[in-house]
Amino acid sequence: MSVQLSSRLQVIQPSATMAMTQKAQELRDQGVDVISFSAGEPDFDTPAHIIDGAKQALDTGETRYTAAAGTTALKRAVAAQSEEVRGVFCSSDQVIICAGAKHVLYNFFMAVLNPGDEVIIPVPSWVSYPDQVLLAGGVPVLVQTTQAQNWVLSPDALENAVTANTRVLLLNSPSNPTGGLIPKAEMTAIVEKALSLGLLVISDEIYRDLVYDGNTFVSALESVSDRQDQIFTVDGVSKTYAMTGWRIGWGIGAPEIVSAMTKIQGQSISCPCAVSQAAALVAVTRPLDYFADWKAAYLKRRNQLVKALNDIPGVTCPSPQGAFYAFPEVSGLIQKLGVAKTDIDFASWLLQEAHIAVVPGTPFGAPGHIRFAYATSLDAISVGMERMAAACRRLPAE
């Protein structure tokens, strides 16, 4: 007898990035040396002072439930940090701590969407956004952006996508998967347009500290001076502090939205992990003195990866300005694999032929592209790129 599952599951897909990580692991289990460019997490260890903070929390008994929205100390620290980063006053009742930024997004969609409400998502976008909207009963409306526009959504394209059912615009700068950054003037124009159309804006700013080449990060919140209560910010410890496994993220926005999310959180996970919250408090309140070295390392890796990619005939890869992803266009190489082949076939081919794991562009809404995460060593980049170049040389000439 088969088990009957919820129809909710029929509308969502498993995460494509996790699927590729899994495939690479299966090959590794067979003894193959696979170089992974698929997982979007820092390869640095969580800094020692943060780990010490967690040890101290364990020793002093911070091992019980906390308030559903997180500890007062962490919410205050997050509010103060956000004010410093975004230049906009924020009180602790505008903050909710969740089990990662992904969980913030999930709680947000559950809290604000009614069945049929539309969420505009500029694509390419992170794979989890559309599925989370679907899980919450909403309708993701994917609006294509192009490499020629630096992947930035134009206010006109936004307006054209809006219907009577549109409730939310989602922004993500710096972006996963493109590494693209929305400059200040464009950010202001899009957010002003969204607010004038009566939309809520949710801005995923998890990569805000990873910006290169003299560019500056601009938050959605600081880009406008009016109706800031219609902007909800998502952030967390995973990327800046190399704390992916600790599962702490936060949302900052209107107290009504925060309380609605708190109600959902209280009935689902009770509260985020107490020890992780104590560690996150150390993370956000201590100086980021290690971070300049990390950023310099990411920059070197990006430069080496982008150069090696562009040296392969058939690959075009502009230098991404933020995050730790490169998103080359590889249509010419895909064609060489055969008619009707896609970037999904190409990513599988790279895994089999070059033993490198990348994520295909289609799940991000960008066929013809593949995503490399360069949060890995220079050696791994060097060997991985040699393998890719050699495999591509074996493809038939056009």
Ligand SMILES: Cc1ncc(COP(=O)(O)O)c(C=O)c1O
């Ligand atoms: C754009 C984006 N938002 C959110 C997340 C999730 O972060 P967290 O580990 O805090 O759930 C990721 C992780 O890869 C991401 O790329």
